[in-house]
Amino acid sequence: MFTRTASARYVGLGKDGKGWVPTQSGVLKDQPYSFTTRFGEEPGTNxxxxxxxxxxxxxxxxxxxxxxxxxxxxxxxxxxxxxxxxxxxxxxxxxxxxxxxxxxxxxxxxxxxxxxxxxxxxxxxxxxxxxxxxxxxxxxxx
Missing domain, CATH: 3.30.300.20 (K homology (KH) domain)
Incomplete structure (x- = not known):
């Protein structure tokens, strides 16, 4: 019926890496995510x-x-x-x-x-x- 997409890019590995998440609709446009946005308090998503x-x-x-x-x-x-x-x-x-x-x-x-x-x-x-x-x-x- 429908297929919606989002993607993720991660540069670097492990705790030192940084990622970005864009969505097909553009509502998220290279939203940052990383170890510290997931397990810490750095601004960004997870x-x-x-x-x-x-x-x-x-x-x-x-x-x-x-x-x-x-x-x-x-x-x-x-x-x-x-x-x-x-x-x-x-x-x-x-x-x-x-x-x-x-x-x-x-x-x-x-x-x-x-x-x-x-x-x-x-x-x-x-x-x-x-x-x-x-x-x-x-x-x-x-």
């Missing part, structure tokens, strides 16, 4: 941050469409994804993605909201991509 952004966006859009199918016409959804990188033998792995959702949805039954949120978590394409534990916290604001 793979886990990009995965977290993708998961939050995908889940939120999936839930938005599910809510529209339910007949809702207005509301606000804000999701934060926390992607955990941890040691795995000699390397690392992304072990989980924890979603936290704040929603303002006038007139929805809280039980139905929770059901739709869980379905979106399980079925958004980025969730299906992960081979990691995922959690979802959600709060329906007044």
């Amino acid at each position: 793979p886990e941050e990009l995965v977290a952004a993708a998961h939050a966006a995908c889940f939120t859009m999936a839930l938005s469409f599910a809510l529209a199918r339910e007949g809702l016409e207005e509301g606000t959804l804000e999701t934060t994804a926390r992607v955990k990188l941890e040691k795995d033998g000699e390397g690392f792995k992304v072990s989980r993605s924890d979603l936290a959702l704040e929603a303002m949805l006038p007139g929805i039954d809280p039980a139905r909201f929770a059901e739709l949120a869980e379905e979106a978590k399980a079925n958004c394409p980025i969730s299906k991509l992960f081979n990691a534990e995922m959690t979802l916290e959600h709060r329906l604001a007044d």
Whole structure:
């Protein structure tokens, strides 16, 4: 159906290397990444941050469409994804993605909201991509 692309370039090796990530759309244009943007505080991005952004966006859009199918016409959804990188033998792995959702949805039954949120978590394409534990916290604001 669709193929989207991003690329990565890394000059130098290991901790001394520096990388850049551009995306097909141009929204990221040679965004820097390196050991220190991943494990330190240097400005730039890192793979886990990009995965977290993708998961939050995908889940939120999936839930938005599910809510529209339910007949809702207005509301606000804000999701934060926390992607955990941890040691795995000699390397690392992304072990989980924890979603936290704040929603303002006038007139929805809280039980139905929770059901739709869980379905979106399980079925958004980025969730299906992960081979990691995922959690979802959600709060329906007044």
